[in-house]
Amino acid sequence: MSSTHNYLMPHDQKGMEVQDSTSETRQYISFTIGQEEYGVDIMAVREIKAWTDTTHLPNTPEYMRGVLNLRGVIVPIFDLRCRFGMGLTQATNMHVVVIVQVGQRMIGMLVDAVSDILTIAEDEIQQMPQMERNIDDEYLSGLVTVKDRLVALLDADLLFNQQSIENGVVLGKAALGDK
Numbered sequence: 001m002s003s004t005h006n007y008l009m010p011h012d013q014k015g016m017e018v019q020d021s022t023s024e025t026r027q028y029i030s031f032t033i034g035q036e037e038y039g040v041d042i043m044a045v046r047e048i049k050a051w052t053d054t055t056h057l058p059n060t061p062e063y064m065r066g067v068l069n070l071r072g073v074i075v076p077i078f079d080l081r082c083r084f085g086m087g088l089t090q091a092t093n094m095h096v097v098v099i100v101q102v103g104q105r106m107i108g109m110l111v112d113a114v115s116d117i118l119t120i121a122e123d124e125i126q127q128m129p130q131m132e133r134n135i136d137d138e139y140l141s142g143l144v145t146v147k148d149r150l151v152a153l154l155d156a157d158l159l160f161n162q163q164s165i166e167n168g169v170v171l172g173k174a175a176l177g178d179k
Contacts, residue, residue, distance in 0.1 A: 023123040030118050030151055031098060031111040033081050037151045039118055039144070040109075044100045044156050048114055051095040062088065065110060068097075075099060077108040078160065100156050107160055118151065120144050125153065 028039035029048070047070075054066030054077050063082035068075045077097060081089045089095065089110055097108040125142040139159035144151050 023121045025119050025121050028118045028120060028151070028153060029098065030115040030146075031096075031109075032113050032115055033084065033111055034086060037115060037149055038080075038111075039151045039153045040098065040100060040156055041153075042117065044102070045098060046101055046106060047099040049097050049099065049108075051091050051093060051097055051110065065091075068108065070099065070106070070108075073106060075106050075108050077110055079110045081110070081112075083159070102156050102160050107156075109156075116146075118144070118146055120146075 027042040029042050029045050030037055030039040032038075052068065054068055056066040057064070063079045065077045065079050068077055079089050079091075081087060089112075091110060095110060095112060096114055097110055098114065099106055099108050125144050127142060128140050139155055140152050141155040141158075142153045144153060
């Protein structure tokens with residue numbers, strides 16, 4: 001995927017191949033962070049864009065990189081590597097931002113690369129194993145095996161605290177001089 005283009009996500013999936021299965025299928029955009037692969041529901045994805053510098057905001061969590069003005073909409077950008085406890089991403093023009101809808105707001109997720117569009121039968125999604133987990137791990141909605149890869153599926157609504165999103169938008173508007 002070229003780092004100089006934005007990719008708008010179609011929400012009319014006509015013409016896309018659907019696996020022959022008795023259960024319902026869902027589509028996910030998969031992306032990588034380091035050696036790990038994650039997926040997010042394609043219906044939440046609004047755009048995939050190349051990394052650009054953000055306006056940093058004071059007094060925000062380390063994993064909030066700042067905000068972008070995306071065609072008049074203030075979009076908080078979250079570093080998923082940092083959010084997952086793997087340290088701050090040293091972002092380059094090879095990184096991408098996946099813009100997703102969370103509630104009534106759009107947010108951006110900084111990831112290493114977008115991998116694929118996956119069509120998954122709902123009965124192929126495995127529940128998260130029962131084990132002691134940090135509360136932050138509750139944003140994983142399931143696991144799926146695709147060929148020889150294990151993909152962790154994210155629930156964007158659980159991953160991002162609505163208050164953090166709202167605070168980022170308010171601070172971003174103030175920092176960018178938007179009323």
